[in-house]
Amino acid sequence: MRISALLLALISASPVLACGADTDCVLGDRTYRIAMPEGYDGKTPVGALVWSHGYRGSAAGAMRNGSLRRMVSDAGLALIAAQGVDGSWDLPKGPGTFDSTGAAEFDYFDAVLADAQARFAIDPERIIVSGFSAGG
Numbered sequence: 749m750r751i752s753a754l755l756l757a758l759i760s761a762s763p764v765l766a767c768g769a770d771t772d773c774v775l776g777d778r779t780y781r782i783a784m785p786e787g788y789d790g791k792t793p794v795g796a797l798v799w800s801h802g803y804r805g806s807a808a809g810a811m812r813n814g815s816l817r818r819m820v821s822d823a824g825l826a827l828i829a830a831q832g833v834d835g836s837w838d839l840p841k842g843p844g845t846f847d848s849t850g851a852a853e854f855d856y857f858d859a860v861l862a863d864a865q866a867r868f869a870i871d872p873e874r875i876i877v878s879g880f881s882a883g884g
Contacts, residue, residue, distance in 0.1 A: 769811045772831070773863060780860045781807040781829045782868060785821040795874025796826040796864065798857070800837065800883030807831040825874075828864055830857065830883070837882055 767773035769783035785794060797820050799810050807829035810816065820827040840850045857877075864870045878884065 767867070769817075769827075772807070773867065775856070775859050775863055778833070778856055778859070779807065779831045780864070781811050781831070782864060783811060783817055783821070783827045783829075784868065785824050785826060788826075791869060793869045793871040794824060794826050795876070796828050796870050797823075798828045798830060798860065798875060798877045800830045800877070800879030801832065801835070802879070802881030802883050803837075804835040805832075805880065805883065806835060825876075826864075826868065826870060828860065828870075830860060830879075832883070839882065842882070 767782065769781055772779035772781060782796075784790075788794065799816065801807065801810050810829035811827070817827055836844075838845050838848050838850060838852045840848050842848065861870075861872070861875065865872055
């Protein structure tokens with residue numbers, strides 16, 4: 749009985765601990781994904797490219813982009829794929845968000861960077877941000 753309870757606790761805790769390229773890193777009601785560079789030693793701080801998908805895209809879709817992942821990894825960077833709400837971004841003067849200040853997105857990206865730095869060895873002095881279409 750005790751072993752099954754321990755196993756259940758480990759299984760239920762693992763999604764929180766195990767996030768990466770194939771699993772969401774959860775931040776409240778938002779998520780992101782991250783891929784460390786190939787051959788990463790798990791200790792040495794690395795820079796990161798934060799990537800924002802286009803309209804109706806996803807962080808999972810960005811991680812499936814082999815060319816993007818390879819390019820970022822070859823540069824020795826982690827790829828952090830941001831996830832918009834329902835595949836969209838809350839952009840100032842954007843479609844359906846014309847009156848927005850974008851504050852929710854700024855808060856989200858601040859939280860992504862803080863979380864990624866806490867979970868992984870991300871060098872805060874070597875972070876660049878890019879994206880596609882509405883994410884750019």
